[in-house]
Amino acid sequence: MSSVAAxxxxxxxxxxxxxxxxxxxxxxxxxxxxxxxxVFFLLICCGLFxxxxxxxxxxxxxxxTITFFDFDxxxxxxxxxxxxxxxxxxxxxxxxxxxxxxxxxxLLVTTIAMCFALPxxxxxxxxLSEYAPRKVRNALKPxxxxxxxxxxxxxxxxxxxxITPLLQWMxxxxxxxxxxxxxxxxxxxxxxxxxxxxxxALQAVPNSLRDGAxxxxxxxxxxxxxxxxxxxxxxIVSAFLLAIARAIGETMIVALAAGSTPQATLDPRESxxxxxxxxxxxxxxxxxxxxIEYYSLYAVxxxxxxxxxxxxxIGNLVRRKxxxxxx
Amino acid sequence: xxxxxxxxxxALLLAGYSVAPAQNKQLRGEIxxxxxxxxxxxxxxxxxxxxxxxxxxxxxxxxxGTGGGxxxxxxxxxxxxDASRPxxxxxxxxxxxxxxxxxxxxVAYDGLTLVVHKENDWVDQxxxxxxxxxxxxxxxxxxxxQVREGWxxxxxxxxxxxxxxxxxxxxxxxVAGKTGALRDDMSTSENDNVxxxxxxxxxxxxxFFGVAYYxxxxxxxxxxxxxxxxxxxxxxxxxxxxxxxxxxxxxxPLFIYVNAKSFTRPEVRKFxxxxxxxxxxxxARTGYVALPKKVYEEVINRFRGRQTGTHYLTDEMExxxxxxxxxxxxxxxxx
Numbered sequence: 225m226s227s228v229a230a231x232x233x234x235x236x237x238x239x240x241x242x243x244x245x246x247x248x249x250x251x252x253x254x255x256x257x258x259x260x261x262x263v264f265f266l267l268i269c270c271g272l273f274x275x276x277x278x279x280x281x282x283x284x285x286x287x288x289t290i291t292f293f294d295f296d297x298x299x300x301x302x303x304x305x306x307x308x309x310x311x312x313x314x315x316x317x318x319x320x321x322x323x324x325x326x327x328x329x330x331l332l333v334t335t336i337a338m339c340f341a342l343p344x345x346x347x348x349x350x351x352l353s354e355y356a357p358r359k360v361r362n363a364l365k366p367x368x369x370x371x372x373x374x375x376x377x378x379x380x381x382x383x384x385x386x387i388t389p390l391l392q393w394m395x396x397x398x399x400x401x402x403x404x405x406x407x408x409x410x411x412x413x414x415x416x417x418x419x420x421x422x423x424x425a426l427q428a429v430p431n432s433l434r435d436g437a438x439x440x441x442x443x444x445x446x447x448x449x450x451x452x453x454x455x456x457x458x459x460i461v462s463a464f465l466l467a468i469a470r471a472i473g474e475t476m477i478v479a480l481a482a483g484s485t486p487q488a489t490l491d492p493r494e495s496x497x498x499x500x501x502x503x504x505x506x507x508x509x510x511x512x513x514x515x516i517e518y519y520s521l522y523a524v525x526x527x528x529x530x531x532x533x534x535x536x537x538i539g540n541l542v543r544r545k546x547x548x549x550x551x
Numbered sequence: 552x553x554x555x556x557x558x559x560x561x562a563l564l565l566a567g568y569s570v571a572p573a574q575n576k577q578l579r580g581e582i583x584x585x586x587x588x589x590x591x592x593x594x595x596x597x598x599x600x601x602x603x604x605x606x607x608x609x610x611x612x613x614x615x616g617t618g619g620g621x622x623x624x625x626x627x628x629x630x631x632x633d634a635s636r637p638x639x640x641x642x643x644x645x646x647x648x649x650x651x652x653x654x655x656x657x658v659a660y661d662g663l664t665l666v667v668h669k670e671n672d673w674v675d676q677x678x679x680x681x682x683x684x685x686x687x688x689x690x691x692x693x694x695x696x697q698v699r700e701g702w703x704x705x706x707x708x709x710x711x712x713x714x715x716x717x718x719x720x721x722x723x724x725x726v727a728g729k730t731g732a733l734r735d736d737m738s739t740s741e742n743d744n745v746x747x748x749x750x751x752x753x754x755x756x757x758x759f760f761g762v763a764y765y766x767x768x769x770x771x772x773x774x775x776x777x778x779x780x781x782x783x784x785x786x787x788x789x790x791x792x793x794x795x796x797x798x799x800x801x802x803x804p805l806f807i808y809v810n811a812k813s814f815t816r817p818e819v820r821k822f823x824x825x826x827x828x829x830x831x832x833x834x835a836r837t838g839y840v841a842l843p844k845k846v847y848e849e850v851i852n853r854f855r856g857r858q859t860g861t862h863y864l865t866d867e868m869e870x871x872x873x874x875x876x877x878x879x880x881x882x883x884x885x886x
Contacts, residue, residue: 308735312714314723316735317688384748392752399708400752401738483749485738495708495738505740 285529288522295516297321303523307488309502311517321520323527325486329403329496330528333478334471336407336492337414341467344411345418346460352419353426354448365420372416380480383409388481391493401483401495409477414467421466425459426452458546465539469532475500499528578605580818585613586620586633587717588743589661589761590805592837594633597826600833604825608818616741617717618642621808627651630813631823634806635661635717635761637863640870652811652859652886656827656850657842657875659834662762662788663722663801666772668754673702676785678778679726679800685709685757686722688732695755703755709734710749710758713741722759725800747771762788766838777801793840796874804842804875811859827851846875853881860886 293300298321306322313319348368352361388405391398398404429452437447453460483495484505497505503521584594591614598610615623617634624632625646638646638655646653665682667674673695677685684690684698685707695702711733712718723733740746743764750758751771765774765788776785779799792798807826813819826833827850831841852858862883863871871878 310735312735312739314714314719315733315737315739317732320735388752400749400756483738484740484745485736487736 282529285522285526288519289526292516292519292523295519297516298520309486309497311506311520313515313517319516321516321523323499323524324488326497326499326502326524327527327531328488329478329482329486329501330472330498330531332403332490332492332496333407333410333474333482333498334468336404337410337471337474338464338468340408340411341414341418341471342464345415345463345467346422348415348419349422349426349460350448350453353423354444354452368416368419371412372420374413376413376474376476377480379409379413380406380477383477383481395493398493399483399495401481401485402493403482403496404492406478406480406482407492409481410471410474413474413477414470417470418463418467421463422456422460425456425463428459429455458543461542461546462539465535465542469535472528472531472535473500475504479504499524574603575605576607578818578821579607580816581609581611582631582813582819582822583611583613583629584631584633584807585615585623585629587617587635587805588614588712588741589617589635589716589718589763590633590658590807592763593658593805593830593833593839594631594807594826596833596837597822597829600829601822601825605818605821608822610822614741616713616715617720618715621645624653624808624810625649625651627810627812630810630816630819632808634808635803636721637806637870638808638861640864640868643861643864643868653861654809654811654814654850654853654859655861655863655879656807656809656823656853657804657846657879658807658826658830659805660793660840660842660875661803661805662793662798662840663718663759663803664762664765664788665757665759665775665777665801666750666765667757667775668750669771669773670754671773674757674773674775676776676778679780682777683726686711686733686737687727688734689727691734705755708749708753708756709737710746710753710756711737711739712743712746712760713739715741718760721803722801761839762793763838790835790840794843805839811857814854823854843876846879849879849881853884856881858884858886860884 292298293303297319303321303323306320307324307328308320308322309325310316310320352364356364383405384401387408388398388400388402391402391405392400433451433455434447437451442450478498478501482498482501484497484501485495486497486502487494489496503524506517506521582598584598591612595612598612602608602610612633613620613629617636620629620632620634621638621642623629625642626649632653665677681698684692686709692698692707694704694706696704698707711722719733719739723731727733738749740749743760746758746760747764747768750756751768757775765772774788776787777798778784779786779797781799782797786792786798788798788801793802796802809819809823814823827847830847834841858881862879862885864885865871866885871883
């Protein structure tokens with residue numbers, strides 16, 4: 225160090241900074257460790273927070289559901305074994321708690337929605353990923369994303385004021401509030417989800433597979449149907465399951481357009497009520513916080529939770545089973 | 552939870568009020584109102600007109616249904632509760648327990664109106680018995696042909712107010728009695744506009760709600776004349792028939808309940824005075840019918856004499872019923 229010529233200010237300042245640099249880690253080691261520990265702690269807190277929220281939601285659901293089944297008017301057998309749902313006091317001779325009256329509504333709307341969203345979403349994804357010229361693709365993708373950004377209440381009004389009259393015009397049997405109209409709107413809502421996720425899955429298939437298919441003399445259609453879609457299957461199935469879960473949980477559209485008549489029917493022209501629709505309606509009209517109708521909300525919510533949980537688990541199984549690794 | 556409703560009679564509200572030479576900006580405060588969706592149009596009109604004179608008083612009018620409104624009122628959560636039926640004994644006791652005293656104020660008559668689709672050409676009138684067939688579990692008529700011979704074999708779709716509403720309570724008591732029950736396969740909603748949309752969109756449907764919602768949607772719905780059991784004549788809900796009581800059994804008084812403690816606040820005092828003074832006019836503007844002058848004078852006597860309590864329960868907590876002029880008398884007051 226002393227070899228540096230004295231009086232050269234540039235060299236002196238350089239020397240100083242080198243010295244500082246060499247000293248720094250030694251001087252701040254404890255501080256660095258502390259900082260690392262704090263960051264580590266914060267990250268763990270974030271992770272635990274989501275865990276805590278989930279656990280407390282499940283806990284509340286389960287404990288309130290248990291309270292619901294403690295009422296004399298309801299048994300587990302009549303809850304899962306009946307399709308007659310009329311929890312309001314004053315309607316009918318007795319209160320009925322057959323959850324299938326609501327589950328069937330949810331399943332009907334979800335089925336109708338998926339009849340639209342799944343094929344349409346997958347085909348659009350294939351077009352965008354395999355067929356569309358880059359310019360078209362760049363124009364279409366943002367439009368799809370706009371569709372995903374529309375508030376669901378708008379879809380609900382669209383169903384009630386546009387889809388329903390259109391259905392009634394085509395066929396007189398449709399009621400003003402009906403499952404089809406809500407189903408179609410939910411389908412439109414889920415379509416961008418399916419399309420965007422399926423497209424990502426298709427894009428992730430390595431080009432070597434496409435080249436291989438063409439090399440063997442396959443057409444674009446052969447390559448797509450026989451090679452690329454099967455290769456992307458696990459991603460496509462995940463997209464489908466996510467869309468189904470979204471449709472089951474959708475609330476605003478069904479509350480506005482599907483009606484409030486809980487009944488087990490396969491007729492898509494009729495007014496029904498879904499699980500989420502029931503919850504939205506009942507929460508909105510002041511019910512007592514201590515009577516059975518209030519606790520029935522939790523029982524329905526818990527059933528809904530079980531349904532989506534099952535879907536997620538099936539999703540994981542399917543993903544593991546169909547997973548194809550190409551690296 | 553309460554939902555504010557904006558879609559009711561905006562034109563009437565905009566029509567304005569011709570008094571108020573000068574605005575009073577000194578009076579400030581907040582008034583919390585909640586309760587019946589049937590009374591809502593009157594209270595909302597009162598609030599809107601009042602605000603023209605007193606712009607610095609904030610008035611929130613909620614629509615939780617009569618039962619929901621009383622739930623908040625009886626714990627002191629609101630200053631005024633809109634009610635389309637008198638207070639029940641359970642609600643009265645709840646208020647007493649919490650030390651809530653209140654003034655009972657009838658504000659207008661309502662004709663609970665049965666409505667069908669505009670193009671329904673078979674329902675010309677209904678008797679009370681036929682209404683029972685349609686709406687009760689005992690009657691349980693699934694098609695119109697089961698209600699009266701010669702009517703089409705089409706399924707009846709029913710749209711009814713939520714079970715928490717005073718309209719539902721009143722209708723249930725008249726049609727099904729104390730022990731009977733209304734059908735459980737009806738579509739119910741706390742939101743009267745959902746019912747209007749439902750009936751106006753279903754050719755074979757029937758529904759019911761306060762006459763104001765019919766008046767506001769006259770072009771989409773048809774009101775059904777109801778046969779008066781005493782006269783054996785069909786009567787349509789009009790201001791005349793509702794006021795003179797011939798539209799029976801579906802004409803009823805509407806109330807606001809004023810928390811006595813809130814009434815000591817100047818802004819609440821001023822608002823209630825304004826409400827009372829203009830009640831006949833507000834009622835007429837919102838599609839309801841004014842009460843006889845005598846009743847409004849009685850109401851003023853209650854406030855003057857600080858006489859709180861209800862007229863519609865006896866000392867034994869039995870329900871008192873009858874014409875407003877007869878029930879709403881000082882000798883019937885219970886607190």
